[in-house]
Amino acid sequence: MNTPPYPVMLNLGGRPCLVVGDGREAEPKVRELEAAGARVTWLRRPWQPGDLAGYFLAIAADDDRSHNAAIHAEALRCNVLFNALDDPPHCQFYFPSVHRQGDLVIAVSTNGKCPALAVRIKERLAAQYGPEYAKFLTLAASLRQKIAAAFPQFETRKRVWYALVDAIRLERTQTHA
Template sequence: MMLPVVIDLAGRPVTVVGAGTVGARKVAQLLEVGAVVTVIAETVRRPLPSGVALLRRRRYQSGDLAGAFLVVAATGDHDVDDAIVAEAAARGQLLNVVDDATRSSFYFTALHRDGDVVVSVSTSGSSPALASWIRDRIAASLPSGLGVVAQRLSTARAAYHAAGVSTESLAWRDWIDAWVDDAQWVVRGPSLDDRHHDEGPRAGAPATTTGPGESSAVV
């Protein structure tokens, strides 16, 4: 069983072996989050995204994974993948073998992003298509502007922490509801239904206590 985690790859060295359709897609995902990507591929079947730090146009060789924090094997060659798996294991590196969940120590997930809000869906490598299907339906059900809400909550939390106030007992959920509605108003623009919008809590801050029988959520 896998434990979902979020990894900061900004500035970290990543090696991708193979540059076919899937390999190029993985390279694009890694570059998007700021990884320093080296690609090793004898044949580049499609243009790689700009930003690749190093492209070695040759077959994988033992020792190619030296210094990599994370490795992606996208060769489609079982024997080559075997060698990559062995080297990555010896070096203690995180490894994704494309289309081979049993030999992978991590998986890429189907992502939906809205600013700092990230929804990640995985089927533990069983079916990327199903993960994408679930991701799309979750994304369609979410309100717009959640990234804006996350930024407002971050600012509010920082202000409380700077004042030496614990955020553990704050009644965040009522304010999240209000701020989500507020963010949608900002994204879509005002309408006749929003005539009393300015009476809402846009300029407010979360209450510091919850009422009797109310639950609180920690952000």
């Protein structure tokens, strides 16, 4: 990737996604895609030209990387988002290291340069953002429409939200640490 990637949270609900290969990371990627609501096909046989037709996203998850360049080229032709695990030159996107607490999602990426660093940074952040943040987000979601109705001007509403977030002190307890 020559240009810096654009960070985004991608809604895969109902989207057709393909995992090619049977490497050590294939099954976890299948599970992650399914958890995100994707319609997943897991091709455990070697890739063949034409396999990407009709897919929104594809992942090469085989320990044998010999087909990655060809799969990547087909993905570009077919407008399929593509990632070849642990092969950054053949990726259109990278998988960040992710920490989830309810609706709070913290994703850390090194753009494929050093995934171990992303994992360590994510672990440090995870120690700071525990279940209390998920609870706060549930409360914030319940207030969202009320605040929007009470403060119809965007800039005013923005100030109210920041004041609310800044006023609340979420503390980790020993049971969460």
